[in-house]
Amino acid sequence: MKLSMVMGGFLMMSAAADAQKVDFTEYDLPNGLHVILHQDKSAPVAAVTVFYHVGSKNEEVGRTGFAHFFEHLLFEGTENIKRGEWSTIVTSNGGQDNATTSQDRTFYYELFPSNQLELGLWMESERMLHPVINNEGVETQNEVVKEEKRQRIDNQPYGHFLEEVFTRLFKNHPYRWQPIGSMEDLDAAKLEEFQAFFKKFYVPNNATLSVAGDIDIEQTKKWIAKYFNDIPKGADIVQPKIEEAPITKEIVDTAYDANIQIPAIMTAYRVPGLTSEDSKVLEMISSYLSNGGSSKLYRKMVDDKKNALQVGAFNYSLEDYGAYITYALPNNNTPLTDLLKDIDEEVAKLQTELISEQDYQKLLNQFENEFVSANTRMLGVAENLADGHVYFKNTGHINDELNAYKKITREQIREVAKKYLNPNQRVTLYYLPEAKGTN
Template sequence: MINKLRLFFCFSCIGIAGFAQEVEFTEYELDNGLDVILHQDKTAPVVTVGVMYHVGSKDEAPGRSGFAHFFEHLLFEGTENIERGKWFDIVAANGGSNNANTTQDRTYYYETFPSNNLELGLWMESERMLHPVINEIGVKTQNEVVKEEKRSRIDNAPYGKIIYATGINKYVFNQHPYKNSVIGTMEDLDAAELDEFKSFFKKYYGPNNATLVVAGDINIDETKKMIKDYFSSIPKGPEVERVKVKEEPITETIKAKEYDSNIQIPAKLYVYRTPAMVEKDAYILDLISSILTDGKSSRMYKKMVDEEKTALQVLAFPRSMEDYGTYIMGALALGETPLDKLGTSMDEEIKKLQTELITEKEYQKLQNKFENRFVNSNSSIQGIAASLATYSVLYDDTNLLNEEIEIYRNISREDIKRVANEYLQKNQRLELDYLPESAKE
C-alpha cells in the first residue's frame, strides 16, 4: 500500500498559510514477518538502510540487565561473511556512515550510503539478522567497551545518573523493568554465560520482531527485489511475548538523595510517572515542558534564572516510553540557594498551570514551535527513516509521520490545565536532591 503523508510548514505567526510537502512511503510484510517500509526521495544520491528491533532493556531477564544495549555493540562484531572487526571498515570504504542506539523499548541500527551502495547496506543488515558471530572473544571485547562507556557517560560524567535515568527510574518504578537502566550493571554482564547471549539473540532478533526501513534515492521495484533476495529466506523467530507489568499509582511523595562525585552544583528534581507514549496526555506533557523551560522566555527560566537569580539552569522534559513515561523537572542551584527554595519556585509554576489557563499568546507561540519542530524532524533522510521505524514499531501506526502534528494542533489550553492537575501532584512524585559527594554527612 502507498501512503501519502503531508508535512505542513506553518507560518501562522506572520499570517501566511501553510503549504504541504508530500512524503510517500510503501509498506508491506514479508512471509517471515519482517515489516518493510520504503521511502523514495531523489533529492540527493544517498540512502539510509535501518532496522529497528522491538527489543529494549525492559525485555531483559531479572539479573541480566544491559543485554539489549550490549547487543547494540555486539552485533557490529562480525558475521559468517563479515570478518571480525571489519564492519566499520567496509562501511567507511564505501563512503558510508553507521550507528546504533538502544532505549527501554527498541534497538535501532542504520547505515547511510551513496545510493549506488544500497545493495551493500541491505546485505550487511541481512547478515546481522541471519548469522552474526556470537562468541567468547566478541563478548569479552564488547564487555570492556560497554564498561568504558558506562564509566565515561555515567560514572564519571557530571549528572550522568540524571541524563541516563540510572538515579531516577529505580524510585518511580517498583515492578516494571523500566526501573533498570538501559546500560545495565557490569555485574550482570560479567555473570552471563555465552549461551545466554545466543539465546537472547534467537528470542528477539528474528525478522518477525523487526522493521526494515529504506529511505532515499531508490527505485521501489528494484529495492523490493533486493529485499526479497536478502531477507525473505531468513527464518522466522519465535513469537515474542511482550512485557505486561502494571504499576500501582504513586500516592505518597517519595523523597530521596543521590550523590555524584563529579559535580559541585546541587540540583533539585521532581519526577512523575506518566502515561504511555501513545496517549494524548503524553503529548500534552511535551507542551508543558516547552512552557516551563524552552528558551529564555519560558516561565521557569524567567522566574528562577532572570528574576529570582536562584537557579543556574532549569529543565523540564518528558521521557516517553512504550508502557509508561516519566516527567522530569528541576533546577541547578545558583550560589548558596537552598534546594527547598528551588522546589518552592517550581511548585509555584506548577500551581499556575493547574489554576490558570495559559494565555492565547503563549498558546500560539507553543503551536508555532511544535510546527517547526515537526518539520525539522523530517528534514533529512536519516530523520525520516528513523521516524518511519519508530512509528511502526512503537506506535503501530506508520501514518503518524503525518498525523502526529494534528495531535499537537488539537491540544487545547484547557487540556494543558487538566493534565497539570492530573499528573503533576505532590503526592505522585519523586523529590530528589542531587548532591555533590562532599555533601554526605
C-alpha cells in the same frame, strides 16, 4: 492576541503538514519482517535502518544490559564480514553507521550514497541472519561497554541522575534499571545466554526494515527479497505488560554523586506512555516551562531571580510509561527547597489558569518547526516511520503527528497538568555532592 492570529497559526501548521507529507510503501515478508520504503530524490543518499523491538525492558533481573550489549556486539562481524571490518566497509563506501538502544528498542542504521543501497541491505541481512557471537567478541565488547559506562555515566557529573530517578519511580517494571545495565550481570552471563538472547529477539518477525531516500521502489523490493526472504522466522514475541500501582504519596529521597560540586533538586512524575494523547500534552507543557531563554522557568529563575544556574522540565516518554522530570541547580547557594517552590508555583499556575493565547501560538510555532526539521533528514524519516509502525500501529503517524499537537487546546494543557503534576504523585530527589571520605 486575537482569534484570527491563532487561526492563522493553525492554517500555517496545516500547510506545513501538507507540504511535509511523507509517502511510503509498506508490506510484510513471509517471515514476518515488516518493510517500509520512502522515496525522496532530493539528495543522492539512502538510509537503511532496522528497528528491533527489544530493549532493556525485555531483560530479566540478574541479566540486565543485554540489549545495549548487543548494540555493540552485532558490529563484531558475521560469517561473511570479518571481525572488525563492519565500519571499515561502511566508511570506505562513503557511508556512516551507528546504533542506539533504549528501554523499548534497538535501532541500527547505515546512511549511504544511494548507489550503495544494495550494500546496506546486504549488511543488515548479514547482521540478522548469521552474526558471529563467540567468546572473543563477547569479551571484547564487555570491555567496550565498561569503558562507555565509565565515561558516560560513572565519571560524568550528574551521570547517575536518571538511574536514581527511575529506581524510585518504578518498583516492578523493568524501566527501573537503565539500558546500560549492570556490569556484574554481563560478567556473570555465559556465552549460551547471549546466543539465546539473540535467537529470541533478533528475528525478522520482531524487526522493521525502514529505508528512505533516493531509491527505486521496485528495485529495492527485489534486493530486500534477495537478502531477507530466506531468514527464518522466530518464535512469536510477547512484550511484557507490567502495571505499576499509582503513586499517592510523595516519595522524598536523597542521592549522592562524587562527580559534582553543585547540588540539584529533581522531581519525577510517572505519566502515560508515548502513545497517549496526554503524553503529547506533557511535551507541550515541557516546552512552555523550559524550552529556550524565554520559557517560564528560565526567565523566572535564571534571568529574573538569578537563583538558578540551570532549570528545566522534560517528558521522558517511553512505550509503557513516561517520566515527567523537572530539575534545577542553585545559584549563590540558594536552598534547594526554594528552587522547588519556584517550580511548583509555575506548575500550579498551569493547573489553575489558561496559558495566554500568545504563549499558545508560540508553542504551536515551536512544534511546527520541530516537525519540519525532523523530516528533512532521511535517517530521521526512516526512524519516524518505524516508530509509527511499532509504537502506534500506524506507519502514517508521521503524517498525523503535527495535526495531533495542533488539536491540543489550552484547556487540555490545564487539565493534564492538574491530572499528573501533583506533589503527592511524585518522587522528589535531592541530588547532592558526595561527602569526602564517603564510600
